[in-house]
Amino acid sequence: MSKVKILIADHENVTALNLKKQLESLGYHILGIASTGEEALQKTENQRPDLVLMDIRLGGLLDGIQTAEKINTQFRIPVIYMIDTAGQTTVRRSKISEPFGYIFKPFDEKFLYPTIEIAIFRHKMEKKIKESEWWLNTILNSIGDGVIVIDGHGLIRFFNPVAEQLTGWSREQAIDKSLGEVVTIMDEATKAPLDIVNAWMTEQNSHTAVGYQASILARGSRNIPVEISVAPIRYEPGSIDGIVLAFRDITERLQAVQEIRRQANRAEALLTVASRLNSQLDLQNVLVTVCKETTQVLGTTAAGVLLYDEDTDVFKIVAIYSTDEQLDKLVDTHMEIPRANLEVLTKEFKPVRIIPDSQALEDITYRQFLLQYNIRTLAIVTMEKDQVNLGALTVVSSGDIREFTKDEIAFLKGVADQAISAITNARLFEQMRSSRERLQLLSKQLVDVQEAEKAYLARELHDQIGQVLTGLQFSLESSKRQASGSLRSGLEDAQNLVSTLMRQIRELSLNLRPTTLDDMGLLSTLLWHIDRYSSQTEVQVHFSHFGLDKRFPPEIETTSYRIIQEALTNVARYAKVHEVDVKLHADDEVLRINVIDHGCGFNIDEILEKKQAFGLTSMRERAYLVGGQLEIRSAVGQGTHILVDLPLGQHLERRKSNRSTFTRDW
Numbered sequence: 001m002s003k004v005k006i007l008i009a010d011h012e013n014v015t016a017l018n019l020k021k022q023l024e025s026l027g028y029h030i031l032g033i034a035s036t037g038e039e040a041l042q043k044t045e046n047q048r049p050d051l052v053l054m055d056i057r058l059g060g061l062l063d064g065i066q067t068a069e070k071i072n073t074q075f076r077i078p079v080i081y082m083i084d085t086a087g088q089t090t091v092r093r094s095k096i097s098e099p100f101g102y103i104f105k106p107f108d109e110k111f112l113y114p115t116i117e118i119a120i121f122r123h124k125m126e127k128k129i130k131e132s133e134w135w136l137n138t139i140l141n142s143i144g145d146g147v148i149v150i151d152g153h154g155l156i157r158f159f160n161p162v163a164e165q166l167t168g169w170s171r172e173q174a175i176d177k178s179l180g181e182v183v184t185i186m187d188e189a190t191k192a193p194l195d196i197v198n199a200w201m202t203e204q205n206s207h208t209a210v211g212y213q214a215s216i217l218a219r220g221s222r223n224i225p226v227e228i229s230v231a232p233i234r235y236e237p238g239s240i241d242g243i244v245l246a247f248r249d250i251t252e253r254l255q256a257v258q259e260i261r262r263q264a265n266r267a268e269a270l271l272t273v274a275s276r277l278n279s280q281l282d283l284q285n286v287l288v289t290v291c292k293e294t295t296q297v298l299g300t301t302a303a304g305v306l307l308y309d310e311d312t313d314v315f316k317i318v319a320i321y322s323t324d325e326q327l328d329k330l331v332d333t334h335m336e337i338p339r340a341n342l343e344v345l346t347k348e349f350k351p352v353r354i355i356p357d358s359q360a361l362e363d364i365t366y367r368q369f370l371l372q373y374n375i376r377t378l379a380i381v382t383m384e385k386d387q388v389n390l391g392a393l394t395v396v397s398s399g400d401i402r403e404f405t406k407d408e409i410a411f412l413k414g415v416a417d418q419a420i421s422a423i424t425n426a427r428l429f430e431q432m433r434s435s436r437e438r439l440q441l442l443s444k445q446l447v448d449v450q451e452a453e454k455a456y457l458a459r460e461l462h463d464q465i466g467q468v469l470t471g472l473q474f475s476l477e478s479s480k481r482q483a484s485g486s487l488r489s490g491l492e493d494a495q496n497l498v499s500t501l502m503r504q505i506r507e508l509s510l511n512l513r514p515t516t517l518d519d520m521g522l523l524s525t526l527l528w529h530i531d532r533y534s535s536q537t538e539v540q541v542h543f544s545h546f547g548l549d550k551r552f553p554p555e556i557e558t559t560s561y562r563i564i565q566e567a568l569t570n571v572a573r574y575a576k577v578h579e580v581d582v583k584l585h586a587d588d589e590v591l592r593i594n595v596i597d598h599g600c601g602f603n604i605d606e607i608l609e610k611k612q613a614f615g616l617t618s619m620r621e622r623a624y625l626v627g628g629q630l631e632i633r634s635a636v637g638q639g640t641h642i643l644v645d646l647p648l649g650q651h652l653e654r655r656k657s658n659r660s661t662f663t664r665d666w
Contacts, residue, residue: 003029004120007049009040009067010082011059013605019053019082019107026113037062044071051119053103056081056094068097078123080115082107098275102425104432111428118421122274129267132260145248146226149233152241154178154197166226166249168219179245184217188225191215196230200243216247225250262407270414283426287319290419294395295321298408301375301398302327305419306337307391313339315391324398327373342392346382351416352409353380357401370396377402379409381416383423390423522557523548526564530582537572540579547586556591556646559626560584563619567595567642570615575599575640586648593644601634619644 006028010016016033023030031047034040037060044052052071058064068079081094084105100119103112146166149158155178159171167174167183174182178197185194194214212228226247233242272293287305294303302322306315314336320327346353355361355378358370370378379395393416404412517525523545530541551557564582571580577599585592607616616632619642623630628646 003027004051004116005029005031005047005049006116007031007034007040007043007047007052009034009037009052009058009064010055011035011057012055014608015105022107022109022112023116026109028116036060037064037067040067041070041074044075044077048075049077051100051116051123052077052079054079054081056083065093065097068094068099072097078119080119102429104429122271125267126271129264132264146246148174148179148245148247150179150197150243150245156182157242162248166216166218166224166247168222185212185228186215186217188214196228196245197243200230200232200240213250225254270411270418274418283423284319286419286422286426288321290393290415290422291319291321294393294412294415295323297411298395300395300402303393303395305391305393306342307423308339308389312336315339315342324374327375327396339389342380343389346380346392349380351382351384352412353382354404354409355379356403374398376400377404379404379412381412383416383420385420385424390420393419517557517561518554521551522560525557525561526582526584529561529565530568533568533572539568539572539577541568542579542581544582545584548584550586552586552591552648555626556648559622559628559646560591560593560644562622563593563630563642563644564595566615566619570640571595571597571599574602589647589649591646591648593642593646595642596639598639601636601638601640603636604632604634 006023008016008019008023008030010019010033013033013035016035020030020033031049032043034043035058037058039060040052040054040058041062043049052068054064054068054071056064058067060067062070064081068081071077071079078100079097080101080103081099082103082105100122101115103115146163147158147160148156148163151157155176156174159169159174161171163174164170169182179185180195180197185196186192187194194212196212212230213225214228215223215225217223227250228245228247231244231246232240233244235241287307290305291303294300301324302320304317304320304322304327307318308315315338317335358367358375358378361367361370370376375396376399377397381393381395383390383392393412395412526543526545530543533539534541552560568580568582571577575597577597579597581594581596583592583594583596604616620630620632623644623646626646628644630645631643632640633643634640
């Protein structure tokens with residue numbers, strides 16, 4: 001079996017290279033890595049991978065979602081999104097491209113391999129369904145069995161054995177009779193008789209075969225659906241000297257078509273459910289989607305999901321979709337079913353228990369409850385994973401007794417399997433999101449502690465040590481006045497050392513945390529820092545700003561100052577330039593920062609690979625901790641551009657398409 005060919009589309013080269021190694025160790029063939037949407041489209045067209053792993057925040061003119069939509073539309077190649085976080089807006093946008101799943105950074109092989117294999121399998125199944133539909137249509141248009149030949153006078157001249165079998169007439173009986181005497185052909189839609197012979201004999205311009213789907217009324221009043229192909233017999237141009245009818249019994253085929261359609265509809269419904277479930281990351285949305293799709297496909301009254309609660313050892317109704325408002329209220333009743341009771345109901349009928357008539361239930365409590373809500377027929381589908389009962393999918397129908405066909409039961413099993421996978425994924429995502437939030441909170445607390453320590457040290461250096469050194473300076477001055485000769489010279493040297501030490505401590509205090517940041521705000525601190533920076537480094541800073549004539553939340557002011565401080569420090573150390581642009585723009589929602597130099601630049605991937613990017617990582621982490629986003633653009637010989645968006649309200653969606661618009665504001 002040939003290896004699955006995969007294209008990786010990720011702007012973070014280190015992440016992509018690590019993923020490439022993981023996938024190759026799992027036996028996949030990696031065609032390459034694309035860093036932009038345009039490059040991903042080009043490589044997809046040229047290399048035709050079996051699967052594309054797409055970073056949802058891919059760079060370029062097209063973001064990951066837009067690129068995936070084009071790949072799906074143009075090449076019908078499955079796409080799995082790679083994400084580290086996802087807001088509701090991003091998840092809603094991603095549905096347009098019909099993703100085949102999500103994998104989360106950092107990648108875990110336990111979930112990476114099954115996600116890819118399920119996506120490949122699902123893609124193959126969709127392709128097979130489409131191919132089977134095409135194959136069936138070809139058969140319907142090309143096969144015929146019975147043959148009747150009619151001469152120019154409308155009399156039968158040839159009658160083959162299949163025609164005998166279908167019409168109930170022998171060849172001897174049919175020859176020299178008109179077609180209408182032997183068999184009646186009726187329009188399938190209107191059931192009106194069709195006079196095919198007369199219509200063709202009087203239409204002298206007809207020169208091509210024409211097919212009909214009709215029914216024939218044979219001897220014994222047998223009504224047989226047939227497919228008829230009619231073609232003219234011509235001895236001379238411009239005249240019709242007879243016609244040939246080729247027809248065949250399509251009863252079995254129609255039955256097969258109906259069965260295939262039922263299976264195709266079920267498969268399509270399952271694929272729809274799978275697609276919608278795989279695009280959901282919120283557990284409640286997953287459960288509601290399961291209920292809604294099940295109810296609509298089966299045409300039942302309602303569907304609900306019960307999940308097992310280990311703490312209370314009961315199953316709780318957590319989601320319902322219903323066409324009956326009375327049943328919708330069951331969620332609000334906080335209804336609980338003891339585990340033992342539900343297991344009694346389903347023990348001998350797993351995974352699907354059908355209760356055709358609730359009135360026949362032996363348990364009077366459940367019978368009264370179901371009758372109270374007018375529930376007549378009930379289907380319970382247990383949802384187990386690794387022999388652990390996660391819950392149950394219940395489908396109910398009101399009014400008359402409803403029978404569930406084998407197809408519908410198979411559909412319920414398929415929906416339950418998809419629901420198990422989706423519930424597991426949603427819970428894993430929730431755990432991962434909670435872990436990330438806890439980690440982010442700890443990181444923020446650590447930064448806050450660091451800033452507090454810096455502020456404390458800065459005050460101690462300025463207030464305590466500074467005062468001691470000032471007192472020492474006065475003491476030395478007093479002693480110097482009373483001394484002479486070499487002693488006076490020594491005291492002057494000591495004074496100079498103390499003065500130098502005072503300046504160094506003052507610089508150290510300012511570097512730790514300038515007091516103006518807390519007292520006067522961001523703008524004043526940046527003006528002071530830029531002036532000091534230029535005098536120390538001889539690098540001219542072109543500073544422009546808008547909307548900074550107000551105070552911002554303390555964490556935003558600290559983050560902005562630290563990012564700009566680190567960026568300017570990197571310019572002085574590495575850029576080899578005499579000028580740098582610093583631009584800030586604030587509105588009601590976002591504080592935007594651009595730091596741009598046209599210096600020597602650097603290879604970001606190389607720096608990250610050599611683990612020389614502590615400052616870059618620190619800037620990005622600071623931005624993320626306040627719900628913002630930071631992007632670094634650089635290349636050797638092309639300078640460096642730091643782009644930052646910090647929220648003044650809610651956290652920002654980390655979409656590359658938004659970040660790429662920063663420079664257009666200037």
